[in-house]
Amino acid sequence: MEKIKLAATSAFGLEAIVKRELTDLGYENIVTDNGWLYFDADIQDICKTNINLRCADRVMLIMGQFEALSFEELFDRTFELPWEKWITKDGKFTVKGRSVKSKLYSTPDCQRLVKKAVSKKLCQYYDTDWMPETGAEFTILVSIHKDIATISIDTTGAREGLFKRGYRESSMAAPLKETMAAALIKLSYWNKNRVLYDPMCGSGTIAIEAALIGRNIAPGLNRNFASTEWPLVKEEYWKNAKIEARKNIDFNSDIKIYASDISEKAIRIAQENAIEAGVDDCIEFFVKDATQIEKPMCSYGVLITNPPYAERIGDEEELAKIHKRLGQVFGKDKTWSVYVITSSINFEKEFGRKADRKRKLFNGDMRVDYFQYYGDKIPTEGREE
Ligand SMILES: C[S@@+](CC[C@H](N)C(=O)[O-])C[C@H]1O[C@@H](n2cnc3c(N)ncnc32)[C@H](O)[C@@H]1O
Known part of the structure; x- marks a missing residue:
């Protein structure tokens, strides 16, 4: 079974609780860094974690992590990552970004560059000069912290984090997540x-x-996630995780x-x-x-x-x-x-x-x-x- 790396992201102060949830789900060697909890997983775990985690914000698929001191380095290292494995020919990929205490501090520039690198890679792979971006949603996050870039794809969904359970149609003022x-x-x-x-x-x-x-x-039993639409995360994986x-x-x-x-x-x-x-x-x-x-x-x-x-x-x-x-x-x-x-x-x-x-x-x-x-x-x- 092919191994991937996932990270559950957590709100400030809740890292220990999210770590306990991951441990209870059977994950080991969880590494916590700046509100992200990294762990080794299989593709099926994208379904298991999204469906079962109660306190995490979202589950990110880690595509790569490397030092990025120049835009050239950021572009080349992003280009090398296996985007074609995950993103379909019609995949809609948007890039979000953040940069803290790093040489590459301009977030919009980093986002633009990552988008360009992913585009170039996919156009080459699919032998096209234009990606229609009409299909499944792939939200890429470039997060640079102290010059280390983490490039990930949001498996949960950019608009609807794990807080969205599907039962709260209406709310009063100031509801808790x-x-x-x-x-x-x-x-x-x-x-x-x-x-x-x-x-x-x-x-x-x-x-x-x-x-x-x-x-x-399980809090995610009655909703879909961005990765529900990803071909690599097969329908049967979702079905099995829900049955379980x-x-x-x-x-x-x-x-x-x-x-x-x-x-x-x-x-x-x-x-x-x-x-x-x-x-x-x-x-x-x-x-x-x-x-x-x-x-x-x-x-x-x-x-x-x-x-x-x-x-x-x-x-x-x-x-x-x-x-x-x-x-x-x-x-x-x-x-x-x-x-x-x-x-x-x-x-x-x-x-x-x-x-x-x-x-x-x-x-x-x-x-x-x-x-x-x-x-x-x-x-x-x-x-x-
Ligand atoms: C911050 S909100 C609670 C939000 C709630 N945790 C949620 O997730 O929807 C505070 C609530 O206190 C209620 N409240 C205000 N004064 C109150 C009082 N004297 N007695 C009881 N409830 C009161 C308001 O009606 C409001 O629903």
């Missing part, structure tokens, strides 16, 4: 034996992602997730999204003002939530009331764990306690903190630290 919501859950001590509560659920992303994790439903993923679904566990919001519209949208994702039986939705919430009648629950951002919706005073209530209701029960993602600098003060851990993350471009308060573990439960 599905990949981020899944990561928040993976960073918590929640598992399907515990109750989960999101009291500011918006479009329901955290609750739905938790239900998908609890049911072990479906075999792993746990339909039987009793999963209990609560999700509420002050907005009736949000709850309606969240419910529709949960139905679309096929996990509405796991989640109880209700309308509730978070300044008046109560704790569900159970111990060892996990609260994960994403309160409104003061700069976008809501105001400081209202936010302080919400944080305070969370602290009063959940912060005092030693069996409950609390996880809050927010950009509010007053959160700990208003919640009433310093977090056990504060993790720096980015929600899109916004710098946020993930405040983590660890409750007691269930006496019978092992814990992955």
Whole structure:
């Protein structure tokens, strides 16, 4: 079986979670560099990773990696790569680029040059002087970091990264990306034996992602990827990867997730999204003002939530009331764990306690903190630290 090199890309702060996901899928010798997690794979793994990874942004096929100190070097080394193996005669190939701390700092020039080199190679191979570019999508990325160029093709799709699961037709303002919501859950001590509560659920992303994790439903089962159209990634590979993923679904566990919001519209949208994702039986939705919430009648629950951002919706005073209530209701029960993602600098003060851990993350471009308060573990439960 022919070996290829793939890389899962990760948002800042989530590299360790993506690495754990790759390890759980059976990959070894994963090398992390600047938010990219490289691993050796077969062509079938393009399907397996795209379908199963919950927290990665996308899966890149690594075409080559080399030092590029001049445009000539970049052109020649790009030309040498086996483009004809992947890109069809009618393939539509666009080039994106980025360059950091490198001699070749002009990204548009690098992009133009790579496009030219790939074009020349393909025209030579297909014996034509013009590529129609009407077929499958191949988005090439030239990424230069400290003079080392990494040339890759996006197997996931330029417009729709792995965050796109296909269940979120509508959303409220400021929704979390599905990949981020899944990561928040993976960073918590929640598992399907515990109750989960999101009291500011918006479009329901955290609750739905938790239900998908609890049911072990692969996030990419209901969508296509750019590489679905690539001849080398055969239809049967996709079919087999989906059959395998479906075999792993746990339909039987009793999963209990609560999700509420002050907005009736949000709850309606969240419910529709949960139905679309096929996990509405796991989640109880209700309308509730978070300044008046109560704790569900159970111990060892996990609260994960994403309160409104003061700069976008809501105001400081209202936010302080919400944080305070969370602290009063959940912060005092030693069996409950609390996880809050927010950009509010007053959160700990208003919640009433310093977090056990504060993790720096980015929600899109916004710098946020993930405040983590660890409750007691269930006496019978092992814990992955
Ligand atoms: C940042 S959004 C949450 C987005 C959600 N994580 C998602 O992915 O769609 C904050 C949510 O808090 C809700 N909210 C604002 N004030 C609230 C309050 N007092 N009680 C409950 N929910 C509130 C808003 O309606 C909004 O849906």
